[in-house]
Amino acid sequence: MLYPGIIRKYRDDLPVAESSIVTLHEGNTPLFQSIRLVKELNLPIQLYYKLEGLNPTGSFKDRGMTYAVSKAHEAGFRAVICASTGNTSAAAAAYASRAGMLALVVIPKGKVARGKLAQAQIHGAKVFQVDGNFDAALNVVKEVAEHPKVTLVNSINPHRLMGQQSAAFEIVESLGDAPDYHFIPVGNAGNIVAYWRGYKAFHEKGLAKKLPQMCGFQAAGSAPIVEGHIIEHPETVATAIRIGNPANWKAAEEVAIESQGFIKAVTDEEILSAYKQVAQLDGYFCEPASAASIAGVIKMAEQGFFKKNASVVCTLTGHGLKDPDQAIEQSPAPIHISASSEELLKLIKL
Ligand code: F0G
Numbered sequence: 001m002l003y004p005g006i007i008r009k010y011r012d013d014l015p016v017a018e019s020s021i022v023t024l025h026e027g028n029t030p031l032f033q034s035i036r037l038v039k040e041l042n043l044p045i046q047l048y049y050k051l052e053g054l055n056p057t058g059s060f061k062d063r064g065m066t067y068a069v070s071k072a073h074e075a076g077f078r079a080v081i082c083a084s085t086g087n088t089s090a091a092a093a094a095y096a097s098r099a100g101m102l103a104l105v106v107i108p109k110g111k112v113a114r115g116k117l118a119q120a121q122i123h124g125a126k127v128f129q130v131d132g133n134f135d136a137a138l139n140v141v142k143e144v145a146e147h148p149k150v151t152l153v154n155s156i157n158p159h160r161l162m163g164q165q166s167a168a169f170e171i172v173e174s175l176g177d178a179p180d181y182h183f184i185p186v187g188n189a190g191n192i193v194a195y196w197r198g199y200k201a202f203h204e205k206g207l208a209k210k211l212p213q214m215c216g217f218q219a220a221g222s223a224p225i226v227e228g229h230i231i232e233h234p235e236t237v238a239t240a241i242r243i244g245n246p247a248n249w250k251a252a253e254e255v256a257i258e259s260q261g262f263i264k265a266v267t268d269e270e271i272l273s274a275y276k277q278v279a280q281l282d283g284y285f286c287e288p289a290s291a292a293s294i295a296g297v298i299k300m301a302e303q304g305f306f307k308k309n310a311s312v313v314c315t316l317t318g319h320g321l322k323d324p325d326q327a328i329e330q331s332p333a334p335i336h337i338s339a340s341s342e343e344l345l346k347l348i349k350l
Contacts, residue, residue, distance in 0.1 A: 003028050006063055006166040007070060013169075013201065014067050014162060020074035022099040026062035027166055029054045031174040031313070036281040037294075043301045046311045048179070049278070049294075050167060053286055053319030057119060060191060060317050061091035063167060064160030068153040069095040078149040079104055083137035085187065085240045086116030087318055092153050093123035104144065106130060106137040111239050113287070113323035133234060134188075135245045155190030156247050164191055168198025171313055178208040179311040185292040186216040186225065186263055187241030189252035191317070196255040212313070214261035216252060217296040219289075223265040225249055237268045237326065240289035240318060266295040272330060274298060278316075285320030285327070293317075 005023035007014045034047040052060035069092070072080055079102040082092045089105035089112075096103035103125035107117070111133070120127050130137050138154060145152035155161060172178055178199050184192050192214055202208040218226055219236030224244055231244035246252065256263050266274075275291035277298075278284055293314040300306065320327055337343045 005066060006163060007066055010166055010169060013165070016067070016070045017074050020070050022069045022073055022095050023066050024056035024062060024094060024098060026055045026066050027170065029167070029170070031171060032282075032284065034278075034282050037277055040281055041277075041298060041301070043297070043306075044308045044310075045297075045301070045306050046309065047297065048175075048311070048313045049282070049284060050171060050313055050315045051284065052167065052315055052317050053290070053322075057087075057091045057094045058115070058319035058322055059087040059091065060164065060167060060315065061087045062095075064155065064163040064190075064194070065091040065095045065153065067163030068157050068159040069099050069101070071159045072151045072153070073099045073101065075151070077151045078102060079151075080153045081105070081141045081144050081150050082153045083107070083134060083141045084112070084154075085134050085242055086112040086322065087240060088154065089125065089127070090116045090119035090123075093120040093125035096125065097123045102126065104128070104141075104150070106140050108133045108137055108242075111242060113239055114325055115322040134243050138247065154247065155188055161190055161194040161197065164194030165198030165201065167315065168195045169202055172199070172202045172208045175311065178203070178210050178212045179313040180210070180212060180307070181215055181261075181310060181312045182212040183215045183217065183293040183296050183312060183314045185238070185241055185289050185315070185317055186218045186252060187243045187246065187289065189216075189225065189246040189248035191315070192216045192263075193248050193251045193255055195315070196259060211259060212261075214255050214259040215296060215300070216256065216261070216263040217292040218263065218265050219271060219292060220265040220267045225252060225263045226265045236271075238271050238287075238289035238292055239323070240287060241292065264296065264299075266292050266299060270295040270299060276330060279320065284316065286316040287318040287320050287322045288326055290316040290318050
């Protein structure tokens with residue numbers, strides 16, 4: 001049978017008229033076990049990556065966007081609007097095109113990774129950029145969304161988080177239970193809330209026996225929740241989570257408390273190191289923001305945090321090809337040779 005996307009898979013949790021469903025068959029992403037990274041770093045755990053970069057637009061945003069755009073279509077809106085550090089706008093643009101709706105996106109100028117901007121553009125979104133950060137862009141779109149023909153598809157829209165819960169459902173289905181710990185990057189702080197709701201929903205239905213501790217990670221230069229105040233000028237190489245005033249701040253703090261987890265920070269160095277390690281040891285290329293979750297696992301393992309053999313899931317939120325400039329910057333330049341095998345073989349040790 002053709003995999004139908006998350007709305008048809010989880011029909012009772014995501015109510016919408018059948019004729020309004022807008023899907024790119026998102027979801028059903030692999031849960032992929034780390035072999036070499038855990039071994040090389042001596043991590044005493046079973047580590048799994050939820051590969052959200054394998055969604056149709058290359059990030060977890062597709063799960064929320066299929067439902068938000070379907071509901072917008074059902075309600076008869078003409079356009080969707082979002083502020084974005086890149087991935088939300090890519091998903092909004094793709095789903096709006098599938099629905100025959102207009103996508104309006106507002107991004108912080110110069111701070112959106114190239115692949116993401118390319119996606120919004122090729123799907124025909126109207127792209128606006130502001131001299132300011134994500135938080136300034138979000139203020140603009142909230143006002144435009146007061147127009148009767150336009151609806152907001154940032155994660156303030158409750159349908160987004162309802163769709164994003166489906167990733168937690170899939171993890172429970174794959175493992176047969178919730179993991180002991182769930183590690184996740186935190187930007188606007190919606191996804192950590194969505195996962196927790198998803199785990200709790202399956203727990204209440206008796207489909208999971210336990211609940212995970214939710215462990216969120218912000219980038220140190222953009223860590224308002226960790227520092228306890230708005231960051232006026234957030235900075236980090238992980239541009240996806242370069243956010244100084246997260247919309248779901250309160251709810252994310254409640255998740256950390258309720259799940260007996262936490263929200264902490266990792267530095268850009270730790271993020272980039274994890275970004276390279278997962279690519280070079282486990283063969284998976286994620287974007288820098290996604291690697292904040294792995295950086296968090298490495299940091300907590302160093303502090304002896306984990307009970308032995310614990311199951312840990314890391315959400316790798318977006319594909320590495322979203323941000324090719326960062327990958328190239330982090331790697332040695334290609335070596336120039338004359339077109340000769342001899343010269344190549346002289347330059348390597350086998
Ligand atoms: N990882 C990636 C790759 C993201 O794009 C985002 C958020 C996050 C993590 C954080 O998730 O906001 O739910 O805490 N990106 C948003 C965007 C802000 O506009 O694409 P969150």
